[in-house]
Amino acid sequence: MSDLPLLSIVTFLPTFGALLLMAARWASPGSNPGLDRGAKYLALAFTCATLVLTLYALAQFNPASADFQLVENRQWASWLQYHLGVDGISMALIVLTAALMPICILASWSIEKQVASYMTLFLILETTLIGVFASMDIVLFYVFFEGGLIPMFILIGVWGGARRIYAAFKFFLYTLLGSILMLVALVAMANTAKTTSIPDLMAFHFSPTLQYWCWLAFFASFAVKMPMWPVHTWLPDAHVEAPTAGSVVLAAILLKLGGYGFLRFSLPMFPDASHYFTPLIFALSVIAIIYTSLVAFRQTDIKKLIAYSSVAHMGFVTMGIFAGTMQGLQGAMFQMLSHGVISGALFLCVGVVYDRMHTREIAFYGGLVNRMPVYAAVLMLFTLGNVGLPGTSGFPGEILTMLGTFHVNPWVAAGACTGVILSAAYALTLYRKVALGTITNPKLETITDLDGREWVMFVPLIIAALWMGLAPAATLNFTKPAIERVAVQYGTAP
Amino acid sequence: MTTHLLYSLSWTQPECLLAAAALILAVLGAYLGDRAAGFLAWMAALVILVAGVLAIHFQAPAPQQVFSGAMVIDSFGAFVKALMAFAAAAALLLASDHFSGSTDKRFEFAVLALLSTLGFFVMASANNLMTLYIGLELQSLAAYVLAAFRRDDAKSSEAGLKYFVLGALSSGILLYGASLVYGFTGSLAFDHIAQNASSGNVGVIFGLVFLICGLAFKMSAAPFHMWTPDVYEGAPTPVTALFASAPKVAAVALLIRLLYEPFGDLLQSWRQVIVALSVLSLAVGTFAALVQTDIKRLMAYSSIANMGFVLMGMAAGGQAGVAAALMYLAFYVPATLGAFAIILAMRSGGTRMEKISDLAGLAARRPWMAFVLTAVFFSLTGIPPLAGFFGKFYVFQAALNAGLWPLVVFGALATVVGAGYYLWIIKTVWFDQPGPVFDRASGTIIAVAAVMTALTFPVLVAGLGSVEAWAKAAAAPF
Numbered sequence: 001m002s003d004l005p006l007l008s009i010v011t012f013l014p015t016f017g018a019l020l021l022m023a024a025r026w027a028s029p030g031s032n033p034g035l036d037r038g039a040k041y042l043a044l045a046f047t048c049a050t051l052v053l054t055l056y057a058l059a060q061f062n063p064a065s066a067d068f069q070l071v072e073n074r075q076w077a078s079w080l081q082y083h084l085g086v087d088g089i090s091m092a093l094i095v096l097t098a099a100l101m102p103i104c105i106l107a108s109w110s111i112e113k114q115v116a117s118y119m120t121l122f123l124i125l126e127t128t129l130i131g132v133f134a135s136m137d138i139v140l141f142y143v144f145f146e147g148g149l150i151p152m153f154i155l156i157g158v159w160g161g162a163r164r165i166y167a168a169f170k171f172f173l174y175t176l177l178g179s180i181l182m183l184v185a186l187v188a189m190a191n192t193a194k195t196t197s198i199p200d201l202m203a204f205h206f207s208p209t210l211q212y213w214c215w216l217a218f219f220a221s222f223a224v225k226m227p228m229w230p231v232h233t234w235l236p237d238a239h240v241e242a243p244t245a246g247s248v249v250l251a252a253i254l255l256k257l258g259g260y261g262f263l264r265f266s267l268p269m270f271p272d273a274s275h276y277f278t279p280l281i282f283a284l285s286v287i288a289i290i291y292t293s294l295v296a297f298r299q300t301d302i303k304k305l306i307a308y309s310s311v312a313h314m315g316f317v318t319m320g321i322f323a324g325t326m327q328g329l330q331g332a333m334f335q336m337l338s339h340g341v342i343s344g345a346l347f348l349c350v351g352v353v354y355d356r357m358h359t360r361e362i363a364f365y366g367g368l369v370n371r372m373p374v375y376a377a378v379l380m381l382f383t384l385g386n387v388g389l390p391g392t393s394g395f396p397g398e399i400l401t402m403l404g405t406f407h408v409n410p411w412v413a414a415g416a417c418t419g420v421i422l423s424a425a426y427a428l429t430l431y432r433k434v435a436l437g438t439i440t441n442p443k444l445e446t447i448t449d450l451d452g453r454e455w456v457m458f459v460p461l462i463i464a465a466l467w468m469g470l471a472p473a474a475t476l477n478f479t480k481p482a483i484e485r486v487a488v489q490y491g492t493a494p
Numbered sequence: 495m496t497t498h499l500l501y502s503l504s505w506t507q508p509e510c511l512l513a514a515a516a517l518i519l520a521v522l523g524a525y526l527g528d529r530a531a532g533f534l535a536w537m538a539a540l541v542i543l544v545a546g547v548l549a550i551h552f553q554a555p556a557p558q559q560v561f562s563g564a565m566v567i568d569s570f571g572a573f574v575k576a577l578m579a580f581a582a583a584a585a586l587l588l589a590s591d592h593f594s595g596s597t598d599k600r601f602e603f604a605v606l607a608l609l610s611t612l613g614f615f616v617m618a619s620a621n622n623l624m625t626l627y628i629g630l631e632l633q634s635l636a637a638y639v640l641a642a643f644r645r646d647d648a649k650s651s652e653a654g655l656k657y658f659v660l661g662a663l664s665s666g667i668l669l670y671g672a673s674l675v676y677g678f679t680g681s682l683a684f685d686h687i688a689q690n691a692s693s694g695n696v697g698v699i700f701g702l703v704f705l706i707c708g709l710a711f712k713m714s715a716a717p718f719h720m721w722t723p724d725v726y727e728g729a730p731t732p733v734t735a736l737f738a739s740a741p742k743v744a745a746v747a748l749l750i751r752l753l754y755e756p757f758g759d760l761l762q763s764w765r766q767v768i769v770a771l772s773v774l775s776l777a778v779g780t781f782a783a784l785v786q787t788d789i790k791r792l793m794a795y796s797s798i799a800n801m802g803f804v805l806m807g808m809a810a811g812g813q814a815g816v817a818a819a820l821m822y823l824a825f826y827v828p829a830t831l832g833a834f835a836i837i838l839a840m841r842s843g844g845t846r847m848e849k850i851s852d853l854a855g856l857a858a859r860r861p862w863m864a865f866v867l868t869a870v871f872f873s874l875t876g877i878p879p880l881a882g883f884f885g886k887f888y889v890f891q892a893a894l895n896a897g898l899w900p901l902v903v904f905g906a907l908a909t910v911v912g913a914g915y916y917l918w919i920i921k922t923v924w925f926d927q928p929g930p931v932f933d934r935a936s937g938t939i940i941a942v943a944a945v946m947t948a949l950t951f952p953v954l955v956a957g958l959g960s961v962e963a964w965a966k967a968a969a970a971p972f
Contacts, residue, residue, distance in 0.1 A: 025861060077959040078966075114858060139887065143878035150872055153917070157925040158857070165925055169917060176877075176913050180906040187890045188899070 005072050006057045007084040010050060010098070011130045017046030018123035025116045036115035040105065043119035047101040047126065054098035054130075061091055066481035068136060068199060076140075079196050083136040088482035089263055089333060090133040092475070096340045097129045097253050099460065104245035106457045107348055110355050111159060111243065118159060121151040122245070129253050133260065138186055138196045145257060146179055152246070152254070160241040167234075167241035174234040178224035185217030189269070202268045202489060215273035218266050226258030228318060229288040232311045239307035240360075244351030247303060251310050252344035259317045259336045263329070267321065268489040274322065275491070281322040282405075282412045288315035289419035297426040302353075302360045305430055306346050309386060312419055313339050319416055320401030324490045328404025329483045330476055335397030337475060338468055342385040342394055345461040349379050352454055353434075356447050362430065367439035372449040376435045378458050383431045385465050387424045393468035396476070502560035505552060505567045508545040508575060509615050515541040516608040523601030531601045535590030538604035539583040542611050546579025549615070557971050559621060563683050566621040573820055573968035574747040578614045581739035581827050582607060584942050588831075588838055589732035591938040598644050598730070607736070610636035614744035620751060623672045623682040630668070630712065630748070633741060634661050640736070641729040653728025660711070660721045668708025674701030675756075687756035699763050705752060706767055713745035714794075715771045715801045716778035723782075726794035731846075734790055735834035738797050739827045746804055746823060750816055753808065754972040761811050768809040769901055775802030776908040783915045789837055789850050792915065793830070796874060799912055800826050803889050806905055810892035816969035817962070818892035822885035824961060825873070825954060829882055832870040832946030836863050839935040839943070847930065850919060855928030863932070864923045866943045873950045875916040876909050881954040888962075 021039055028035050061069055068085035076082045086094065104122065111118050128151070131144035149172055157168035190196045193204040206214065224231045235255075239247050267274050289312050296308035313335065320332030352375060353368070354360055369376035385392035388399075398420060406413040439445060450458070468475055503510060519534050526534075549572050557568035586607050593599045613633025620626040638661060642654020676682055678697035679690035691698045711718040726734045753764055779799025786792040800822075807819030840847040857864035873882035886909065893902045935943075954961060 022865075075959060077962045080958065117857065117861065143883070146877055146883070147879045150868070150877060153920070154868075154924050157921060165921060168921070168925070169914075172917060173910060173913060177907075177910045180909050181903075183887070184890060184894070184899075184902055184906050187887065187902075188894050191891060191895050 006053070006060065007070050007072055007086065007134045010053050010057055010094070011084070011127055011134055013050045013053065014046055014101075014123040014126040014130075017042060018120045018127075021116055021120045021123070025120075036112075039116040039119045040109060043123055044102060044105045046123060047098075047105050050126065050130075051098045051102060054095055057086075058091065058095055061086065063088055063091075063478045064481060066485040071136070073136075076137075079190065079194075080139050081137045081197060082140060083197060084134045084140075085136040086134055087485075088479040089260065089486075092333070092337055092479055093133045093253075093256055093260060094130055096256075096337055097126065097133070099464075100248065100252050100340065100344055101126050103344070103348070103457050103460065104248050106453055107248060107351055108243065108245040109453060113159060118155070121155050125151040125155070125249065129249075132257060136198050138190065138198055138201060138265075141198070142179070142183060142186060146176075148254070149175055152250075155246045156238060156242045159243040159246070162241070163237070164241040167237040170234045171238040174224050174231065178221040178231070181217040182221035185214040189214055198264070204269075206270065208272050211270040211273035212276065215266055215270040215277060218261065218270075219277070222258040222261040222266070223284075224258075225261070226255060226314050226318060227311060228258075228284050228314070229291060229311065232288070232292065235311060236304050236307040239310075239347075240301060240303045244347060244354065247347040247350075248344045251307070251347055252340040255310060255314060256336050256340060259314070259321065259332060262318065262321045263333070263483075263486055267324070267486055271490050274324070278322045278324070281318055282409060285315040285319035285322075286412055286415040288312060289319075289416050290422065293419050293422035293426060297422070297429070300362055302350050302362055302430065302434065303347065305362070305426065306343065306350065306386075309423060309427065310339070310343050312423060313343070313386075315419065316398055316401045316416060319405050319412060320397075323401070323405040323408045324487065325404040325407055326484065326487050327400045328408070329487055330479065331397050331400025331402075331404055333479045333483055334393075334468075334472065334475060335401060338385070338393035338397050338465070341461055341464045341468070342382055342392075345378075345382045345458065345465065346386060348457055348461070349375070349382060352450065353447075357443065362433050364441060365434040365444065366441060367437045367444065368435045368447070370439055371444060371447045374449050378450070378462065379435055380431065381462060381465065383427045385469070387427050388420055391466070391469050393465045393472075395469060396472040502565075505554070505558050505560045506565065506619075507552060508548040509612060509619075511541060511545050511548065512608055512612040512615060516605050516612065519601075519608065520605045523605060526601070528600050531599045531603065532590050532594050534601050534604040535586055535607075538608050539586040539590070541608065542579050542583045542586065545611070545615070546576045546583070549575035549579065563685070564622055564625045565616070565619040567619060568971045570747070570751075570816070570968045570971050571619045573964060574618045574743055574823075575615055577824055577827060578618070578740040578743050579611065581743065581831060582611045582614070582736060584831050584946070585732055585736035585739060585834075587938050588735055588835060588942055589730070591936050592730065592732045592838055597646070600643075603640070603643065606636045606640050610640065610736075611740070614740055617744045618747045620748060621684050621755075623676065623687075626748060626752070627665075627669065627672065629744075631665065633744060634665070634712070637661075637737065637741065640733045641725055643733060644730050647728075649728035650730060653725045656721055656728075657725045664708045664711035664718065667704050667711075671701045671704025671706075671708060674698070674704065677701075684751070684756040688758060691757055692759035694760055694763065699760065702757055702760065702764060703767060706749070706764065706771075709745055709749045709752070710771055713742050713749065713801050713804075714798055715805060716774035716798055719775070719778060719798045722798060723791045723794040726797075727788055727790045727848075731790065731834065731838050731848075734793070735831055735838075738793060738830045738834065742797065742801065743823050743827065746801075746808075746819060750808060750819065750972075754816065758972070765809050765811065768805050769898065772802045772805035772809055772901060773904060775799060775805060776905055780908045780911040780915075783912070786915070787850055788848055789840075789853075789919075790848055792850065792919075793833060793837075796912075796916075797830065799908065800874070802908070803886060803905060806893050806898070806901055807889040809898060809901065810889075810896040812892075812896070813966070813969040813972055814892040814895060816972050817965040818888040820965045820968055821888050821961060824965070825881040825885035825950075828946040828949040828954070829870040829873040829880075832866055832943055832950060833874070835939050835943040835946060836867050836870075839863060839932060839939045841933045842930040844933065847932075850922055852930055853919065853922045854926035856923045856932075858928050859931055862940075863935070863943075866947045867923050868920055869947045869950050871916045871919050875913045877913075879951060879955055881950045884955065884958055
């Protein structure tokens with residue numbers, strides 16, 4: 001292990017870029033086209049550098065061990081520690097975050113309003129997201145977890161669509177309500193265990209009563225983040241109104257905070273309560289899978305449809321996690337990573353046509369395959385991935401969560417199965433309406449296929465979706481030791 | 495305990511300095527006239543800062559009783575004095591900038607600010623009921639005049655009068671309480687009261703409740719908050735900045751001293767009162783703020799809600815509760831002053847603007863102002879990583895340890911409601927179409943805003959360990 005505080009560097013490098021941007025903004029007030037262009041390149045450079053360093057950290061990481069690695073620990077206040085470290089679960093999610101961020105910056109190339117501020121906020125957002133996964137202190141975790149709300153709120157509110165203000169407020173207040181209750185629980189836990197270190201809290205055995213209350217408080221926060229039915233209603237609004245890159249970050253990374261929280265806190269720290277509340281989670285998951293799939297089917301807005309499909313797919317994640325079996329947990333973890341790639345790519349696909357036509361109405365489109373063959377092929381791939389076609393990354397996660405749940409509760413697994421069918425129905429219908437057929441809308445006659453920048457965005461995602469689908473063992477082995485530890489702590493050994 | 499006068503004076507150098515400076519500046523002002531107002535304000539700010547530094551410097555290892563036990567010099571006093579000196583100096587600098595060039599440029603401002611700060615210092619060191627009242631009145635009388643400082647302005651005069659009448663009423667309540675306590679315990683000194691009050695005599699408890707009511711008025715905790723919005727709105731903005739910071743700290747410090755020293759054994763009795771004040775302040779502060787259009791009124795309600803959190807820390811009791819309340823104040827003061835610095839910068843073509851809607855689209859016009867407002871208001875909301883979050887964290891921690899979980903849950907929910915109006919400002923600043931273009935802000939405003947923002951994030955957050963250690967040391971005497 002090197003002496004370099006690698007995780008700190010990875011976490012705060014984007015913020016450093018943001019500070020540079022702010023300084024540049026200060027130095028040249030007023031609107032400045034040169035600054036705007038420079039801001040884009042600077043943000044791209046910093047996100048790429050973060051990715052490179054993350055990959056370096058990945059190389060230092062030993063995936064065979066379940067221990068927390070690359071640990072940094074400094075005293076912050078009497079209890080609080082600046083304590084960073086990663087295991088297989090968090091490392092995988094950090095790599096996902098770092099890899100998606102440059103793509104998000106590329107997807108934001110068409111932004112024209114207050115570019116420097118936009119890029120500054122995006123870089124700060126990246127810091128908070130990486131920080132959440134790297135935190136080994138529960139208060140530090142909360143700081144990053146909640147801190148991400150600030151840039152996201154402003155990103156949605158300034159650069160979003162028509163109902164952006166409503167969506168931004170709904171997003172912020174919903175998430176705040178959930179997480180403030182988690183804060184109360186977190187303080188209660190720290191008071192009881194006299195520590196805020198996550199590994200120590202995992203080892204501490206809380207009394208069942210405290211477990212129930214804390215579990216519910218954490219559930220309030222993670223269920224909103226996830227989002228689970230019935231507190232999912234902020235998601236379609238936020239997704240629809242956010243700029244493309246904002247939607248990508250929301251779907252690909254922010255939603256994973258909920259699942260990560262369940263894996264990191266609820267299961268290992270409150271095993272009794274998790275057992276106790278499993279039926280609740282199962283019920284909510286199945287409702288989410290079936291209900292939101294049906295809702296997705298009736299959407300007229302492409303982004304909204306994909307947003308609802310995200311809720312359905314997150315239903316598989318919660319179901320798999322609370323099945324508590326090795327398959328269920330591994331499947332849930334895989335599903336989170338895969339959903340990060342696929343839903344991110346789908347929102348990028350929407351962004352591509354939105355940039356050209358400035359509408360997301362399904363009815364507006366049709367027959368895109370005639371003018372945009374490459375785009376149609378890319379969209380096809382990710383639509384099939386969303387459906388869970390074997391060979392794409394969508395398949396292993398769904399099948400594993402269902403297998404894992406089947407051992408615990410066959411009826412729940414059966415209910416979830418119908419979700420797979422429904423997802424095929426709405427996703428393929430969407431594809432048919434948008435891409436297939438003949439062009440009926442004259443405005444689409446001049447639409448152009450993917451350009452070089454968009455190619456660069458999609459190629460890594462295509463590779464990731466296929467690689468995870470065709471060789472899932474690599475990813476599964478990577479997360480296995482850490483997931484095994486969670487399973488053991490939960491009380492169901494593999 | 496020695497009664498030697500020189501000994502007492504040597505421990506109270508900050509107070510002596512403030513008193514002497516107030517007299518000297520008054521004489522200087524009388525000779526130099528109003529054109530020296532700016533110079534005198536700077537001098538006064540400097541003196542106040544020096545007094546704050548002296549207060550830290552003369553920190554006794556063990557509490558020292560001076561002037562025959564009328565005052566006590568300890569680490570608690572040092573902490574709050576330093577905080578109040580910092581706030582008062584910043585407000586004074588803002589005021590000197592604000593009044594320069596206006597017809598209200600008068601030298602008395604510096605003198606009054608100094609006297610008021612002296613009052614804060616005496617309050618923070620009070621060790622018997624007489625000192626308590628003297629400090630409080632010294633501070634209040636200076637504050638009444640400051641509120642009405644813009645003599646030709648009807649609103650300012652109204653604010654001064656309102657503050658005076660209601661303040662006098664609260665002083666009366668406080669005195670009545672003090673007389674009851676004196677009658678039932680036979681002493682004004684805190685340590686004697688402590689010996690005699692532990693029995694929980696009904697008369698003493700009555701007196702205590704009246705004392706709490708009087709102090710709750712000064713710290714504008716609901717239901718004694720009615721004056722706050724009107725005075726905040728009517729008083730000149732830098733005076734409002736002062737009201738929102740230092741006097742609150744002083745009143746909180748005094749209340750802590752009173753509750754923990756003479757009435758420490760009656761914790762179970764006064765806790766109910768403090769919890770009720772906390773709940774009401776949180777409710778009134780957050781819900782009433784939702785409908786405000788004037789930013790100064792909004793800050794008034796925001797301060798009421800914030801006092802609710804401070805009271806939550808006090809209700810927790812024990813050293814942890816005191817430390818939490820002090821830390822909350824230390825994080826609250828820079829955020830509030832930063833907000834007021836920007837409110838002072840809200841001028842377009844020389845006219846003052848005070849509507850929230852005037853901030854529309856600030857992010858596009860003056861990004862630095864938008865940045866400051868974003869930082870301070872998210873800090874007041876209590877969103878990490880800004881300092882305000884850690885204040886809430888420590889308060890919640892102390893209160894949960896004391897078993898006050900319903901109060902904590904209520905506070906958490908109030909935070910969400912409060913977020914609604916703080917976010918509304920952020921929304922106005924960032925999302926709305928650009929409104930009026932503000933004039934270039936003066937160097938003083940920029941400097942104060944920069945310092946306050948830097949404290950809000952990242953200085954106090956990175957130095958959280960030091961702040962905590964300091965607050966714990968300050969809570970040690972209790």
